[in-house]
Each structure stands twice: as C-alpha cells, then as structure tokens.
Amino acid sequence: MTNFLDEITWNEDGLLPAVAQDANTGRVLMVAWMNRKALSLTAKEHRAIYWSRSRKKIWRKGEESGHVQQVKEIRLDCDADVIVLQIEQIGGIACHTGRESCFYRVLRDGEWHTVDPVLKNPGDIYS
Amino acid sequence: MTNFLDEITWNEDGLLPAVAQDANTGRVLMVAWMNRKALSLTAKEHRAIYWSRSRKKIWRKGEESGHVQQVKEIRLDCDADVIVLQIEQIGGIACHTGRESCFYRVLRDGEWHTVDPVLKNPGDIYS
Numbered sequence: 184m185t186n187f188l189d190e191i192t193w194n195e196d197g198l199l200p201a202v203a204q205d206a207n208t209g210r211v212l213m214v215a216w217m218n219r220k221a222l223s224l225t226a227k228e229h230r231a232i233y234w235s236r237s238r239k240k241i242w243r244k245g246e247e248s249g250h251v252q253q254v255k256e257i258r259l260d261c262d263a264d265v266i267v268l269q270i271e272q273i274g275g276i277a278c279h280t281g282r283e284s285c286f287y288r289v290l291r292d293g294e295w296h297t298v299d300p301v302l303k304n305p306g307d308i309y310s
Numbered sequence: 311m312t313n314f315l316d317e318i319t320w321n322e323d324g325l326l327p328a329v330a331q332d333a334n335t336g337r338v339l340m341v342a343w344m345n346r347k348a349l350s351l352t353a354k355e356h357r358a359i360y361w362s363r364s365r366k367k368i369w370r371k372g373e374e375s376g377h378v379q380q381v382k383e384i385r386l387d388c389d390a391d392v393i394v395l396q397i398e399q400i401g402g403i404a405c406h407t408g409r410e411s412c413f414y415r416v417l418r419d420g421e422w423h424t425v426d427p428v429l430k431n432p433g434d435i436y437s
Contacts (some may be wrong), residue, residue, distance in 0.1 A: 185422055187421055200327055200392075202329055202338055202341065209335075209336025209337070214329065215386065225432075256416060256417075257416070258413040259422055260340065260412035260413050285387040285392075286385040286394045289383060290385070293314055295314055295386055
C-alpha cells in the first residue's frame, strides 16, 4: 500500500502549507506548515501538529496555550501540495495575538485595517 | 502613506500564498501564489490574479476557462505572509480538473479518497 505521505509534493524544504478551517463556522483560522513527520502525527493523533519554521521544530499547536486544534478532516488539493484541515478550535482562539483567526486585517482603500477584537490577552495565553 | 504591498512578508521567491474561499459557502476552493504585481492587480481589478509558478507568469484566473474569481474581500494574517480572498467563483468551478474545489481528496484509513464529482470535463473547459 502506498503511504499517503508519499503522494504529497513537498516543497524544496520538505514542507507543505496547511490551511486550518473551523469545522463549524467555515472560517479560515490560520495557515501553517507541516513536514512529513508533522502530517503523520496530525493524521495519527487527530490534532494539528505543525512544523515551526521559525523555531525549526515540531509544533504541537496548543501545547503552551491549551488552544489545541482537533482535526475532523484532512483534504489534499489537485497538485498535492496544500492541505485543508477541518478543525475544532479548543478555546476559540487560533491566533497568538489572542484573536479567533490570524486573518484579522482587511484591505480597504489601500490599507490594512484590523477589524477583529482581541478575545484574550496574549500575556494570559502564554503564562 | 505606506503601500499595503510593503507590509507583506514576501518569501524568498517574492511570493505569498493566497487562499481562495467561496464568499457564499465558505468552502476553500484553491490555494495559489501571488507576487507583488499579482496582488496589486487583484486589489485594483477585484478579480483574482495569481503568479503561476509553473509557467512563471501572471495568471489571470479564468482567462482561458472563463472561471473568473471576483474578489469581495482580502485579508492578511498576523505574520503578514498569507492572504485569504473571499471570492465569487464564476461558473462554479475553481479546479482545472473540472471540480468545484481543488480540495476533492479526503484522507481516510491512510489513503487519499476522491470524494467530489467532476462537474465539467476539463477538455470542455479549456477548448
């Protein structure tokens, strides 16, 4: 049997982008990256486990904040180089800024406007 | 005034990923890439214009297929390195395989399963 990881077109760094979408509301909460091990663990544990490009290590989303992402479904695109996760966001906050979604800035009249509220102080999330 | 393009963290190739989400259903239809010019044109023309990494040229989505993506909203994430487009997908087909979404494969029992129907023969799309 072919390993599902072998069917993915990993980029030159061995990564692929993962879009995390709220399974209930459909809101796109964040986009992060996975390597082979991260996707393997995500599929096995049914929780989102990314590769942190800045820290260069496996990032078990929620390990510090408690804001774990339970994975309900994993989809792969036609080019096999992006996945979409349907997730349940524990705590309702995906962003390290304390917002529901990382996509809290909207382009209007040529400028980025922050339109979403901070739900929890980042200092309280990572304490 | 700061140009909104200057606030983006472009990757080493001068690109950023753009997630195209159906503004009506919330479905993630595709993820493609934009360079500075592509995002500038997208913002100006209110239709999705990507950078084709394979063809190495500006890709006016729908220029051949007619499956234009009208852009209703553009959002930027906290790291300023991914955008989400709320779009209206003309023709109802985003994928070159003739499916509504590029994310038509689901991971089940360690294998990718195609679960979405082909709505239009690709040969008929690009004729």
